Amino acid sequence: MNKYRTHNCNQLNKGNKGENIILSGWINKKRDHGNLLFIDLRDNYGLTQCIIDKSNSSFNELEKIQLESVIKIIGNVIERSNETINSELYTGEIEVNIISFEILGSCRELPMPIFSDQEYAEEIRLKYRFLDLRRKKIHENIILRSKVISFIRNEMNNLEFLEFQTPILTSSSPEGARDFLVPSRLNPGKFYALPQAPQQFKQLIMVSGFDKYFQIAPCFRDEDARADRSPGEFYQLDIEMSFVEQENIFDVVEKLMINVFKEFSSKKLLYKKFPRISYEEAMLKYGSDKPDLRNPLLIYDLTNIFTREDVSFDIFKKLVKAGSKVRCIVTKNTKDKPRSFFDNLDKWAKEQGASGLAYFTIERDKQLSAKGPVGKFFSEDSLKEIMKITSAVEGDSIFFACGKRNDVEKILSQAREKIAKDLDLIDENKFAFCWIVDYPMFELDELTNKIKFSHNPFSMPQGNIKDIDFEKPLDIKAYQYDIVCNGIELSSGAIRNHVPELMYKLFSIAGYDKKKVDEKFSGMINALSYGAPPHGGIAPGIDRIVMLLANEKNIREVTMFPMNQNAQDLMMNAPSDVSDHQLKELGLILKGKK
RNA sequence: GGGGGUGUAGCUCAGUUGGUUAGAGCGAUCGCCUGUCACGCGAUAGGUCGAGGGUUCGAGUCCCUUCACUCCCGCCA
Numbered sequence: 001m002n003k004y005r006t007h008n009c010n011q012l013n014k015g016n017k018g019e020n021i022i023l024s025g026w027i028n029k030k031r032d033h034g035n036l037l038f039i040d041l042r043d044n045y046g047l048t049q050c051i052i053d054k055s056n057s058s059f060n061e062l063e064k065i066q067l068e069s070v071i072k073i074i075g076n077v078i079e080r081s082n083e084t085i086n087s088e089l090y091t092g093e094i095e096v097n098i099i100s101f102e103i104l105g106s107c108r109e110l111p112m113p114i115f116s117d118q119e120y121a122e123e124i125r126l127k128y129r130f131l132d133l134r135r136k137k138i139h140e141n142i143i144l145r146s147k148v149i150s151f152i153r154n155e156m157n158n159l160e161f162l163e164f165q166t167p168i169l170t171s172s173s174p175e176g177a178r179d180f181l182v183p184s185r186l187n188p189g190k191f192y193a194l195p196q197a198p199q200q201f202k203q204l205i206m207v208s209g210f211d212k213y214f215q216i217a218p219c220f221r222d223e224d225a226r227a228d229r230s231p232g233e234f235y236q237l238d239i240e241m242s243f244v245e246q247e248n249i250f251d252v253v254e255k256l257m258i259n260v261f262k263e264f265s266s267k268k269l270l271y272k273k274f275p276r277i278s279y280e281e282a283m284l285k286y287g288s289d290k291p292d293l294r295n296p297l298l299i300y301d302l303t304n305i306f307t308r309e310d311v312s313f314d315i316f317k318k319l320v321k322a323g324s325k326v327r328c329i330v331t332k333n334t335k336d337k338p339r340s341f342f343d344n345l346d347k348w349a350k351e352q353g354a355s356g357l358a359y360f361t362i363e364r365d366k367q368l369s370a371k372g373p374v375g376k377f378f379s380e381d382s383l384k385e386i387m388k389i390t391s392a393v394e395g396d397s398i399f400f401a402c403g404k405r406n407d408v409e410k411i412l413s414q415a416r417e418k419i420a421k422d423l424d425l426i427d428e429n430k431f432a433f434c435w436i437v438d439y440p441m442f443e444l445d446e447l448t449n450k451i452k453f454s455h456n457p458f459s460m461p462q463g464n465i466k467d468i469d470f471e472k473p474l475d476i477k478a479y480q481y482d483i484v485c486n487g488i489e490l491s492s493g494a495i496r497n498h499v500p501e502l503m504y505k506l507f508s509i510a511g512y513d514k515k516k517v518d519e520k521f522s523g524m525i526n527a528l529s530y531g532a533p534p535h536g537g538i539a540p541g542i543d544r545i546v547m548l549l550a551n552e553k554n555i556r557e558v559t560m561f562p563m564n565q566n567a568q569d570l571m572m573n574a575p576s577d578v579s580d581h582q583l584k585e586l587g588l589i590l591k592g593k594k
Numbered sequence: 595g596g597g598g599g600u601g602u603a604g605c606u607c608a609g610u611u612g613g614u615u616a617g618a619g620c621g622a623u624c625g626c627c628u629g630u631c632a633c634g635c636g637a638u639a640g641g642u643c644g645a646g647g648g649u650u651c652g653a654g655u656c657c658c659u660u661c662a663c664u665c666c667c668g669c670c671a
Contacts, residue, residue: 029631036628053628067621084629092631109622111604115632116620118606123663176671196671223670351598353667410667456671492671565664 004072004104010046014093016077023048023096024072024104026134027065028115037063039098041073044139048091050075052098062101068114068134070105073098122556126570129561141550141558148264148546149216152237155256161214161239166201168194168218174520175457177221180232188587194220197539200524202240203458203496206535207527213240216542224565227554228488228544231567234555236491237545240537246479246495249538250274250435253483253491257540261431264549270294270432274483278438287327287413289439292487293432295420299412300390302326302400310379316358316402326402327412330390331419334397335361335371341422342372345399348418354401354411361397362387368394406446417487431485431548438462439480442473442509453510455480458503458524459494460536465502473509483540485548493538500528 004024012021028042035054039062040047050073052059065071075096086092111127112120114134125132133139153163172179172193179193195201197219205213217238225231241249254274261269270293282289285298305311306320316326334341342359349357360372362383370378378386392398399415401408420426441461443454451473459478461468468476479495497503503525507517517525546558556562563569583590 031630031633032627033630033633034627036630038630038633040631047631049631051629081629084631086631089631109604113605113621116605117632118620120605121601121663124605126663173671177669199671221670224668226670227665229670353597414666453671458671564662566662 008045009041009043009048010090012048012077012091012094012096014079016094017079018077020074020076020099021096022072022074023050025070026114027067027069027071027107030063030065030067032063039073041071041096046091047089048094048096049086049089050096050098056098058098058101062098065103066107066109068107068110068131069103070107072102072104074100122564123570126556126562126564129571133560138557141546141552142560144264144550145542145546145558145560148260148549149542151260151263152256152542153216155259156214156237156239159212159252161212162210163214163216164205164210165215166195166198166205166217170195170201173200175453177223180220180222183586183588185586196221197236198238199456199458200521202238202537203498203524203535204527206240206242207530207532209242209533211242213537214238217539222567225563225567228547230543230555230559231563231565235542236539237542238537238539239493240535242533242535244495244534244536246437246481246536249493249495249536250481253493253538253540254433257433257483257485257490260545261549265431265551267429267431270427270430271434274433274435276435276437279436279440280438282436283409284327286416287409287411288487289436289482290484290487290489291413291434292417292420292426293434293484294426294430294486295416296425297329297331297416297420299327299329299416302328302386302389305382305386305389306402308379308382308385311377311382313358313374313377316400319402323404324402325405325408326400327408328386328390328398328400329412329415329419330392331397331399331423333395334423335363335395337397342397345415345419345422349401349411349415352411352414354407355403357411357415358400358402359397362392362394364394372397374400433483433485436482436484437480438477439482440474441476441478441480441506444474450511451509453506455492456494457507457510458496460497461502461506465499470505470509479536481538483538488544488548489541490544491538491540493536495534495536498528498532498534500525503528 004022006022009023009025023041025041025043028040028047031038037052037059039050039052041050052062073096075098077094078097080093080095110131112124112131114131133142156163169182169192172181172191173196177196179196182192182194184190184192198215198217202213215238217236218233219236220233222232239252258269275293277291279289282291284301287299303320303326306313306316306326311317320326346356346359358374360370360375360378363369363371368380368383369375370383386392386398390398399419401411401415440454441459442451445452455478459480462477462479480492481494482492483490497506504514504517543555543558547555550558552558561569561571568574
């Protein structure tokens, strides 16, 4: 108890009847009956209805006070009559009869209402974030975030992981995302980089012999935003363990995810044991390495159908001959869907930059036939073969895309989502987790046609080191894995390569000579040559986990002070100009603005 | 860097085929109202229709440019 309050705004009930109390909070809502005034007083914890009538000398002043002003109320608790009980409030059986009040913080006219379920332009929400955060839904999201982080920290502690901080000012790394750079005053012309992740540090922690590490780690990447990706900064549950295999990591993370999601959501887990899907299979069946497994639609490869004599769909046949792939999505029992359903999808695909989606529906008159604009090109036998490959039956429809493998994967992945949404196939009350495993170590850069790391250069290639065929680098798989939930990539991780010679070898394949590796990764490579344990880890994204738990589609809804899409903080005006003096001290000259 | 959407009162939105003085709800201000909990009733104020240019007798509406916000592609080892 202090001078501001004896109770919070979600505490009083019938048991407090007759007590003299003090409450402080924001004026959430006023209902003015002329000679009788109701005030809903709000704080972090809840609402309490307060009441005052004309006989009180404070009435006139209170009647005029702005919503969202902060006031202190001295009053007594009275029981409400049966008809006036509000069962939606914890404090709904009582109200506070106001004796006197005091303004603690007055409020100007609001740029946006607080007590409302309306949605507002992002610009105004971000500029007045401190007001936006008073609103119920987002206020609760931020509290949820706090609780989730606290729960995770507790779980990790119980599993005997040690929490360490790693540097925020570190060195720029050549791989990966763009770095945020910080000029060094003491080392003119040189720059720190903010860590994209504590990747090297957590490995060095293992080399230092600490065995099991975690951190709720800030990560900084100067890349463009998406709905599920904050520009600039985000948080990962960074984990690293020594003397482990892939399965040991899965075990820890799977249990952690199950505990977190059970604790904070009433939605059901679709799988108790998270399915493992190889990268290759994911790309084939879902067109993506972050498939939403709630979505029952699957992709099938029909390239070979277009080499048949009895299929006369010449456009596709020509493309297939030139190396294109044909893949399809089957929709069940859609024969009675209106023509517009099919045409809209074709139109939509074209809008996405694809060449469109060909389609037909399998029907039976006397014999099997394909109904739709391209149906006539398929013989009955070819239809049977298609049905065999795709498990399609009469009444189902088939949507085709043809093109380069990457392009087909991409458009069909998007089409899977789009069709499932249109047909309402996704159960929003489920969480579908899965592991994506067996990532390739390298991939071909489409622009330069050179081999590059497809994921993390520090990953351990699969198989016995002596048996790895370095002549076929694109065939090398890595102990590299992602965890995905409802189509959102929650994290990726890997068993690390702790063998320096092997590291040099892999880097050389990606075009880095020994000198460059020594230069760019000196801390790392040096450390590995002084007795490094086998180790591995993972780093689930905290923001995205909370986003899923809060049932939000946008990461700003679970971020207290987010930046806008252009990486600006509209409340704090960041980024901002700096003084000439500051620039001079840092040895920087600006070339001028655009 | 590219593509889509949005931009009208403090807030959320409507505004027909280009046609008189640009509307509504909430909020604000003023008045009435003693049991509301999205209280109710009445009145008043509040507009560079994001900005600039163009077409037209006439533009919120059509065209061009541009800005802001947002979604997507690229990017994100």
